[in-house]
Amino acid sequence: MTPGDIVLAALATGIWSGAFVATDTALREAPPILFAALRFCVSALALPFLPRPRVSWRVLLVLGLTIGVGQHVGIFFGMATGVTPGMAALLAHTQSFFTLALAWGLMGETLTRRKLCGFAAALGGLVLLMAERGTPMPPLAIVIVLCGALAGGLGNFVLRRIGGADPIGVAAWLSAVAAPLLLALSISVEGMDPLRVILSGPSLGFVVATGYSGILSGLIAYAIWARLFGRYEAHRIAPFMLMVPVGAIALSALFLGERPSLWRLGAAAAILVGLGLNLVPARQRR
Numbered sequence: 001m002t003p004g005d006i007v008l009a010a011l012a013t014g015i016w017s018g019a020f021v022a023t024d025t026a027l028r029e030a031p032p033i034l035f036a037a038l039r040f041c042v043s044a045l046a047l048p049f050l051p052r053p054r055v056s057w058r059v060l061l062v063l064g065l066t067i068g069v070g071q072h073v074g075i076f077f078g079m080a081t082g083v084t085p086g087m088a089a090l091l092a093h094t095q096s097f098f099t100l101a102l103a104w105g106l107m108g109e110t111l112t113r114r115k116l117c118g119f120a121a122a123l124g125g126l127v128l129l130m131a132e133r134g135t136p137m138p139p140l141a142i143v144i145v146l147c148g149a150l151a152g153g154l155g156n157f158v159l160r161r162i163g164g165a166d167p168i169g170v171a172a173w174l175s176a177v178a179a180p181l182l183l184a185l186s187i188s189v190e191g192m193d194p195l196r197v198i199l200s201g202p203s204l205g206f207v208v209a210t211g212y213s214g215i216l217s218g219l220i221a222y223a224i225w226a227r228l229f230g231r232y233e234a235h236r237i238a239p240f241m242l243m244v245p246v247g248a249i250a251l252s253a254l255f256l257g258e259r260p261s262l263w264r265l266g267a268a269a270a271i272l273v274g275l276g277l278n279l280v281p282a283r284q285r286r
Contacts, residue, residue: 001236005228009240012224017247019217020085021255023076026209030198031190032076035210037182038198040068042214043175046168053169055162060177063170067155068178069185071095074148082141084258086249090271091145093245096278097122098153103160114277122274128267167226171218242275 001009026035053060071092079088097119104110126146159170187195198206228237249268252258260268 070151
């Protein structure tokens with residue numbers, strides 16, 4: 001990779017790391033489903049500038065329901081009920097395991113010994129999080145984030161099946177599908193009052209957090225990622241994803257005062273090892 005592209009990859013991972021801190025800020029003013037709806041409304045503003053990807057409306061609906069509604073409601077609601085931003089970033093990335101499991105079960109892809117070890121390490125880390133002593137995160141909140149990761153894994157599986165679709169176009173157009181669904185869900189579950197409060201005068205922090213999540217995280221970082229995957233083999237790019245939860249934990253400690261316990265750091269290390277075994281391909285013999 002050229003130095004410039006390495007910088008771009010680091011920039012994308014930094015943006016995604018910061019998205020969890022931005023989300024934590026936004027959730028102090030808005031309930032999780034409403035924030036997810038507004039985040040996708042912002043991402044959908046790019047529609048006039050992007051052609052519809054070459055996928056059917058049915059596929060876009062499935063992606064909107066999984067990657068849009070399911071993934072973000074799960075992650076945001078889990079954060080709103082007790083999962084810290086750093087741990088949310090870590091748990092969200094377990095979606096790669098769900099994608100792999102679906103590919104194995106439905107497409108017959110091979111699970112190597114290396115990937116099975118990755119599953120085992122990540123599972124051990126999740127068990128540590130669930131059994132954490134002191135001031136643990138609510139187990140139900142952890143499960144909710146994992147359900148969001150499962151929904152993301154389902155969406156990733158659909159993307160793998162269709163193949164070749166423009167990631168930026170998909171991101172923008174699934175936002176157009178997800179935004180009205182999330183808004184309707186927010187009104188039915190959270191009521192109209194939160195929406196009225198936000199529309200009457202959101203704080204600067206909320207506006208910045210929503211813009212960050214919708215534009216920087218939802219579109220620009222994906223644009224960078226699409227460019228890099230178009231120029232390099234997947235095994236050169238995928239390892240940068242491991243830096244997203246690490247960056248989220250560091251930024252949470254810096255800006256939000258999050259101080260992970262040794263117990264939680266051990267769980268994070270185990271999950272990162274599992275992700276690494278899953279994402280980073282083994283060296284091929286020459």
